[in-house]
Amino acid sequence: MGQTLTEKILDEHLVEGDLETGEEIGIEIDQVLTQDTTGTFVWLQFEALGLDEVQTEIAAQYCDHQTYQFDFKNTDDHRFLRSAAGTYGAYFSRPGNGICHNVHKENFAAPGKTLLGSDSHTPTPGGLGQLAIGAGGIDISVAMGGGAYYIEMPEVVEVRLEGELGEWATAKDVILHLLQELTVKGGVGKVLEYTGPGVETLSVPERTTITNMGTELGATSSIFPTDERTRDWLARLDREDEHVDLRPDDDAEYADRIEVDLSEIEPLIATPSMPDNVVPVREVAGTDVDQVIIGSCTNGAYEDVLPAAKMLEGRSTDKTTEMIVAPGSKQASEMLAREGWTAEMMAAGVNFSEATCGACIGIGHVPASDSVSLRTFNRNFEGRSGIEDDNVYLCSPEVATAAAIAGEIVDPRDLADDRGDLEDPGFEMGDKYGPGMGREDPDLIAPDEAVDDDLIKGPNIGDVPLKDPLDADLAGPALLKMGDNITTDHIIPATQDILMYRSNIPKLSEFTLSRVDESFAQRALESDGGFLVAGENYGQGSSREHAALCPMYLGVHGVLAQSFARIHKANLFNFGLLPLTIDAEDYERIDEGDDVEIVDDVAAGVRSGQEEFTVRVNGEWELTGALDASERERRILANGGKLSHVKKQHESGSDAAPADD
Numbered sequence: 001m002g003q004t005l006t007e008k009i010l011d012e013h014l015v016e017g018d019l020e021t022g023e024e025i026g027i028e029i030d031q032v033l034t035q036d037t038t039g040t041f042v043w044l045q046f047e048a049l050g051l052d053e054v055q056t057e058i059a060a061q062y063c064d065h066q067t068y069q070f071d072f073k074n075t076d077d078h079r080f081l082r083s084a085a086g087t088y089g090a091y092f093s094r095p096g097n098g099i100c101h102n103v104h105k106e107n108f109a110a111p112g113k114t115l116l117g118s119d120s121h122t123p124t125p126g127g128l129g130q131l132a133i134g135a136g137g138i139d140i141s142v143a144m145g146g147g148a149y150y151i152e153m154p155e156v157v158e159v160r161l162e163g164e165l166g167e168w169a170t171a172k173d174v175i176l177h178l179l180q181e182l183t184v185k186g187g188v189g190k191v192l193e194y195t196g197p198g199v200e201t202l203s204v205p206e207r208t209t210i211t212n213m214g215t216e217l218g219a220t221s222s223i224f225p226t227d228e229r230t231r232d233w234l235a236r237l238d239r240e241d242e243h244v245d246l247r248p249d250d251d252a253e254y255a256d257r258i259e260v261d262l263s264e265i266e267p268l269i270a271t272p273s274m275p276d277n278v279v280p281v282r283e284v285a286g287t288d289v290d291q292v293i294i295g296s297c298t299n300g301a302y303e304d305v306l307p308a309a310k311m312l313e314g315r316s317t318d319k320t321t322e323m324i325v326a327p328g329s330k331q332a333s334e335m336l337a338r339e340g341w342t343a344e345m346m347a348a349g350v351n352f353s354e355a356t357c358g359a360c361i362g363i364g365h366v367p368a369s370d371s372v373s374l375r376t377f378n379r380n381f382e383g384r385s386g387i388e389d390d391n392v393y394l395c396s397p398e399v400a401t402a403a404a405i406a407g408e409i410v411d412p413r414d415l416a417d418d419r420g421d422l423e424d425p426g427f428e429m430g431d432k433y434g435p436g437m438g439r440e441d442p443d444l445i446a447p448d449e450a451v452d453d454d455l456i457k458g459p460n461i462g463d464v465p466l467k468d469p470l471d472a473d474l475a476g477p478a479l480l481k482m483g484d485n486i487t488t489d490h491i492i493p494a495t496q497d498i499l500m501y502r503s504n505i506p507k508l509s510e511f512t513l514s515r516v517d518e519s520f521a522q523r524a525l526e527s528d529g530g531f532l533v534a535g536e537n538y539g540q541g542s543s544r545e546h547a548a549l550c551p552m553y554l555g556v557h558g559v560l561a562q563s564f565a566r567i568h569k570a571n572l573f574n575f576g577l578l579p580l581t582i583d584a585e586d587y588e589r590i591d592e593g594d595d596v597e598i599v600d601d602v603a604a605g606v607r608s609g610q611e612e613f614t615v616r617v618n619g620e621w622e623l624t625g626a627l628d629a630s631e632r633e634r635r636i637l638a639n640g641g642k643l644s645h646v647k648k649q650h651e652s653g654s655d656a657a658p659a660d661d
């Protein structure tokens with residue numbers, strides 16, 4: 001039987017296990033990336049593990065999420081990250097140089113290589129045949145130290161693309177279409193592999209918009225084969241020698257197949273407040289728009305801003321609508337500036353931001369109360385923009401720009417008909433990108449140019465808390481009952497007031513689940529243990545391990561949920577929290593405040609491979625909580641989390657320093 005492209009790359013990197021769906025496999029990691037808000041813990045844990053040098057081919061530390069440095073705490077984090085990159089041997093991308101996924105794509109992403117990143121949109125370079133996966137920070141620390149990354153072998157699903165995109169339809173509409181079809185849970189446990197004649201009609205930047213937002217489907221990763229368009233892209237970066245021909249075998253077998261006819265795709269938009277609330281733009285046409293932002297790791301590239309610039313040439317934005325462009329990388333900004341497009345857009349009423357994540361997580365450009373914001377981003381979870389009850393829509397740069405011109409949501413096809421002189425700007429690549437621009441990049445410091453050789457920790461950079469091994473008896477109240485699709489933005493929001501404490505767990509913990517219940521953190525601390533109860537897809541969204549670390553710090557024992565998002569579940573194991581799956585009926589029956597007691601000896605059960613645990617509620621009735629965990633995850637859980645687990649192994653004289661087994 002032939003292999004899928006995913007299987008081929010995994011096979012080449014396999015260090016443990018078999019490529020059987022659902023089985024745990026260990027893979028070698030070639031490249032890692034981390035960013036400023038997850039990175040401090042990546043390095044603090046790297047240090048705590050006693051590791052002293054990066055072992056992967058490439059390790060890159062980006063400073064992208066909080067580049068405005070509103071508070072010295074952010075600037076201290078950035079200085080610490082530069083010192084850690086220099087000390088341990090990673091590339092360092094300075095604040096303002098751009099979003100990790102964009103800068104990585106421009107400089108390092110390479111077909112056939114594996115990439116692990118402490119950011120959920122790490123799968124972005126799947127668009128050029130790289131197998132890229134998002135994970136929690138400590139998984140990055142271990143991989144960076146040369147340890148394998150362990151994952152359940154995903155199902156590989158074929159997404160077959162036929163036809164070609166029509167006028168005004170874009171790659172963003174393709175992924176919005178898939179979200180409409182599959183929902184935010186539709187990709188869980190899967191790698192989406194794109195095939196078919198439609199592939200060659202899409203350029204690499206269009207492909208990376210699709211792979212980037214595969215994360216919103218919950219997918220482990222998304223990947224395209226490579227072809228002449230990949231070679232062309234790498235050539236523009238002066239990295240043509242990194243091109244490798246990669247495609248699945250003709251007789252590859254997929255777990256499932258989804259067909260998309262690109263010629264039927266029309267302009268789509270995700271309405272508030274979930275990326276899968278997708279409708280045709282025409283369905284919400286006429287809605288007044290107060291703010292439009294073009295940017296983010298999904299649609300912040302040069303080729304994403306260029307159509308907006310062309311549409312605005314000789315026009316201006318509506319007086320009621322503010323338009324902001326936040327390019328995904330400084331390279332993109334520089335290219336637009338050198339070609340005169342920045343000036344064109346400014347003259348049209350656009351406000352230019354530095355290259356940053358910023359507004360995507362509510363840092364700057366927070367929408368006005370009771371207003372509508374159209375963004376080319378990937379997430380519109382409620383409150384993520386920095387104000388509760390926000391109305392954030394997600395769309396392509398073309399749809400966003402049409403709204404900025406009209407002052408209301410409008411299908412660009414209708415705007416073009418109406419105005420008579422507006423043409424589809426089409427998709428155009430830049431001549432030369434990133435390294436291809438042929439000059440030294442002062443914003444990307446290579447390991448051999450490092451300016452530090454020791455860690456610099458400001459007063460806000462704390463220690464990594466450790467948890468005791470799992471107890472035999474676990475009991476406590478159901479501290480909070482939540483619904484479906486609770487995001488990591490609910491658990492630990494990323495807005496400015498909170499983000500600056502990412503390196504200070506005691507302080508950060510005070511904000512745990514505050515978006516759901518302001519009294520939660522205090523109640524959890526006072527209760528000396530307890531459980532969280534949730535519906536489906538608990539912990540979707542970000543890779544931030546703080547969403548497990550902070551509940552752990554507050555003494556939470558575990559989570560009873562109907563299902564879990566992949567990265568968050570791994571983070572729960574990594575911080576010694578018990579993730580038990582419960583059924584819908586029991587979920588309905590259990591209430592906040594109920595007394596929860598696990599009847600079995602939890603520590604022994606976890607170690608011995610017990611799959612079902614009896615949970616007694618109020619001493620009156622019982623439910624079954626299922627533990628779906630590999631042997632390795634069980635050992636990590638029983639030892640109180642990955643850091644304690646690996647430390648314990650070192651103490652017991654276990655050999656390979658970074659390995660977690």
Ligand code: MIC
Nearest residue numbers: 037038119120121542543544
């Ligand atoms: C996000 O888009 O939610 C983030 C902010 O990039 C996160 C990372 C973080 O929380 O630091 C992600 O996607 O993993």
Ligand code: SF4
Nearest residue numbers: 121296297357360361
């Ligand atoms: Fe940054 Fe937003 Fe992309 Fe996350 S989704 S990496 S916050 S631009």
